[in-house]
Amino acid sequence: MGVSDPQDVNAARVRVWDAPVRLFHWAIVLLIVTSWIAADQGYMRVHLWSGSAMLALLLFRITWGIVGSSTARFGDFVRSPRAAFRYLYSLGRGEKPLHAGHNPAGGWMVVAFLALLTAQVTTGLFSNDGLKFMGPLALLVSADTSDRITSLHGTIFYCLLASIWLHLVAVFFYLLVRRENLVGAMLTGSKPRHLVPEGAAPRFTRAWLAWAILAICAGIAGWVVRSQ
Amino acid sequence: MRNGVSARAYFIGVAVVSALLLALAMALRPSFAYAVRDTFGLVQPVPAAPDSFYTTRVAPLFAEHCTGCHGGKRQKGDLRLDELAAVMRGGKHGPVIRAGSAGESELVARIGLPQTDPKAMPPQGKEPLSGDDVAVVRAWIAAGASATRLARDIAGAPPPVRKIEIPVLDTATAARERAAFAAPLADLQARYPGAIAFVSRSSADLEINASRLGASFDDGDLAALEPLRDRIVRLDVSGTRVGDASGPALAAMHRLQVLRALDTGMSAKSLAPLRDRGTKVHDGRF
Numbered sequence: 001m002g003v004s005d006p007q008d009v010n011a012a013r014v015r016v017w018d019a020p021v022r023l024f025h026w027a028i029v030l031l032i033v034t035s036w037i038a039a040d041q042g043y044m045r046v047h048l049w050s051g052s053a054m055l056a057l058l059l060f061r062i063t064w065g066i067v068g069s070s071t072a073r074f075g076d077f078v079r080s081p082r083a084a085f086r087y088l089y090s091l092g093r094g095e096k097p098l099h100a101g102h103n104p105a106g107g108w109m110v111v112a113f114l115a116l117l118t119a120q121v122t123t124g125l126f127s128n129d130g131l132k133f134m135g136p137l138a139l140l141v142s143a144d145t146s147d148r149i150t151s152l153h154g155t156i157f158y159c160l161l162a163s164i165w166l167h168l169v170a171v172f173f174y175l176l177v178r179r180e181n182l183v184g185a186m187l188t189g190s191k192p193r194h195l196v197p198e199g200a201a202p203r204f205t206r207a208w209l210a211w212a213i214l215a216i217c218a219g220i221a222g223w224v225v226r227s228q
Numbered sequence: 229m230r231n232g233v234s235a236r237a238y239f240i241g242v243a244v245v246s247a248l249l250l251a252l253a254m255a256l257r258p259s260f261a262y263a264v265r266d267t268f269g270l271v272q273p274v275p276a277a278p279d280s281f282y283t284t285r286v287a288p289l290f291a292e293h294c295t296g297c298h299g300g301k302r303q304k305g306d307l308r309l310d311e312l313a314a315v316m317r318g319g320k321h322g323p324v325i326r327a328g329s330a331g332e333s334e335l336v337a338r339i340g341l342p343q344t345d346p347k348a349m350p351p352q353g354k355e356p357l358s359g360d361d362v363a364v365v366r367a368w369i370a371a372g373a374s375a376t377r378l379a380r381d382i383a384g385a386p387p388p389v390r391k392i393e394i395p396v397l398d399t400a401t402a403a404r405e406r407a408a409f410a411a412p413l414a415d416l417q418a419r420y421p422g423a424i425a426f427v428s429r430s431s432a433d434l435e436i437n438a439s440r441l442g443a444s445f446d447d448g449d450l451a452a453l454e455p456l457r458d459r460i461v462r463l464d465v466s467g468t469r470v471g472d473a474s475g476p477a478l479a480a481m482h483r484l485q486v487l488r489a490l491d492t493g494m495s496a497k498s499l500a501p502l503r504d505r506g507t508k509v510h511d512g513r514f
């Protein structure tokens with residue numbers, strides 16, 4: 001089955017997500033859960049580790065949004081807010097608009113997630129736990145400011161939780177109402193041909209470039225975290 | 229094509245699942261349940277009487293030792309000790325106070341642990357409660373953790389101690405402050421030997437006696453003291469060649485308390501601003 005060749009009109013499935021995007025997705029899911037439990041239980045070393053990994057992944061995903069595969073690029077899926085509303089409206093009318101990658105509403109979801117997560121990690125770097133643990137950049141600001149940033153860090157997390165809930169409501173809407181298994185696509189990387197617009201042919205950037213970028217981002221994150 | 233559930237059915241399902249999740253979270257986290265009930269105005273306020281034992285004796289202890297972490301700023305363990313309703317509600321794992329029984333109250337257990345215990349409160353490194361402080365909290369809980377009972381109704385509470393502030397010789401602070409200008413100070417002390425000294429061992433403030441340098445000290449020398457200007461509190465320029473040109477330099481010494489300027493070139497007019505701002509000026513004129 002020629003999954004990897006989008007031009008193969010006979011293939012039952014079309015490849016839409018590259019491995020870096022899929023790995024990014026499931027890694028952040030794991031890291032958010034880890035960060036949450038660690039902060040809740042007071043395992044701040046673990047929290048710092050998961051947060052630093054998150055920083056590296058975010059830097060990677062933002063870069064990949066510029067130089068990565070077509071379905072990963074901001075230029076491909078960030079559309080005007082009007083386009084997003086028009087899309088939601090057509091969904092509401094029971095139409096079946098198709099998109100190989102993110103739909104116009106989903107594109108904004110990606111932007112919102114990346115922004116929230118960046119804010120989460122950035123505020124984390126300046127936070128403190130009031131006891132022995134300090135974010136690696138907390139000493140760059142006054143104790144008062146660090147305290148305020150810490151409470152912001154908590155508030156942003158609630159926004160993140162709300163967004164995740166909305167995200168799941170959307171994903172299951174597709175699965176249960178429209179019978180489109182987007183989760184399977186995010187796992188395997190491919191969608192059934194009938195869910196991909198006629199003639200759509202995502203272009204994929206070579207994987208080694210992703211790993212090279214990820215290594216650089218991990219280096220930057222490590223440097224930031226160890227800079228104090 | 230296979231058909232899924234209707235959008236209507238789906239969103240009803242979402243509402244049900246959301247409600248279940250909310251209920252689960254409320255059951256697992258009493259503090260979360262409290263926040264939700266509070267949002268809907270369902271929390272009974274517990275007003276503490278202003279003259280009650282709680283307000284006069286217990287709340288100040290919490291304010292001094294606990295609310296930095298269990299208050300408005302942060303709620304470690306989801307516990308707040310800055311208002312009585314929250315104190316009685318407890319934290320992440322439920323109530324921390326069992327009215328009438330100090331021995332069964334988690335809060336009492338925690339403040340009674342040795343400092344090295346990881347569960348001790350306040351945690352290691354923070355100022356612990358004194359034995360009397362612990363006794364005050366115990367007595368209040370044993371007497372029912374009341375919002376209204378007065379001190380005379382609380383058996384076994386140690387009497388209040390009036391705190392007397394004794395000024396301490398804070399040489400550590402002074403050393404830190406002195407370090408900030410150690411280099412320019414050393415230079416200037418070498419240039420004007422014996423003229424520059426700290427006012428005391430526990431202070432970083434300076435006393436400068438230029439009068440001993442006599443006519444060799446002039447406006448240029450006064451200007452050279454610029455790096456120390458925030459620290460100079462006493463200055464004597466009597467008998468030097470300092471004149472009106474030093475007006476601005478003296479004005480910049482904003483902490484200057486006493487200026488002796490007998491027999492100098494300074495006019496009464498140029499000294500007037502210093503007098504106006506409260507510096508004591510002795511220049512032999514009135």
Ligand code: HEM
Nearest residue numbers: 021025028029032101102103106110113164171182183186
């Ligand atoms: C911590 C929780 C989660 C976060 C923060 C999150 C975040 C994201 C982000 C940022 C994307 C865009 C991926 C990219 O383009 O790089 C995405 C897409 C996606 N996520 Fe999640 N996700 C979470 C949980 C889940 C879960 C549990 C599922 C499945 C049950 C899921 C299913 C999907 C699917 C299907 C897509 C692709 C949507 C599309 O086709 O446009 N996500 N998610």
Ligand code: HEM
Nearest residue numbers: 032035036039051052054121124125127128129135154157
């Ligand atoms: C390097 C990155 C990060 C650092 C240095 C950091 C640091 C901190 C610190 C110092 C606290 C305060 C803990 C306390 O008050 O007990 C905290 C709390 C927390 N962090 Fe992070 N964090 C980082 C990343 C993250 C990420 C990526 C997430 C989740 C996606 C996260 C979620 C949380 C949560 C849920 C809390 C508890 C907030 C609360 O109690 O109100 N953090 N973090």
